Amino acid sequence: MEEIVTKDDLRQFGLLLFDKIKIIIQEINFTHAESTHPEWIKTKVVRKMLDISAGSIQNLRVTQKVRYKKVLGSYYYNREDLKKLFSDESNP
Numbered sequence: 001m002e003e004i005v006t007k008d009d010l011r012q013f014g015l016l017l018f019d020k021i022k023i024i025i026q027e028i029n030f031t032h033a034e035s036t037h038p039e040w041i042k043t044k045v046v047r048k049m050l051d052i053s054a055g056s057i058q059n060l061r062v063t064q065k066v067r068y069k070k071v072l073g074s075y076y077y078n079r080e081d082l083k084k085l086f087s088d089e090s091n092p
Helices: 007-036 043-050 054-062 079-090
Strands: 040-042 068-071 074-078
Touching: 040 043, 040 079, 043 054, 043 074, 043 079, 054 074, 074 079
Parallel strands: none
Antiparallel strands: 040 074, 068 074
16 A cells, blocks of 8 residues: 655645754754853863952852852852853952
8 A cells, every 4th residue: 555645745744854953953052152151160160260369269168159069179169140240340
């Protein structure tokens, strides 16, 4: 028994395929954005980015001005907290 593929079948298949490809591309773009701008930044990167000393970053941690996580002896700081902290200080 042979099934005949019509132009409408091909059109529907093309639209379905296009939608799936679009979803895959959006997922890839989201993943890429996450990896280029991680939510948590290592101490060394924060110090270099903000041009601050180890003592200054420790002070931010101790005074709980920024959230941090300690993973296997390395500290990671929340990117959004750092942005907020320094944008607040620039507006007296």
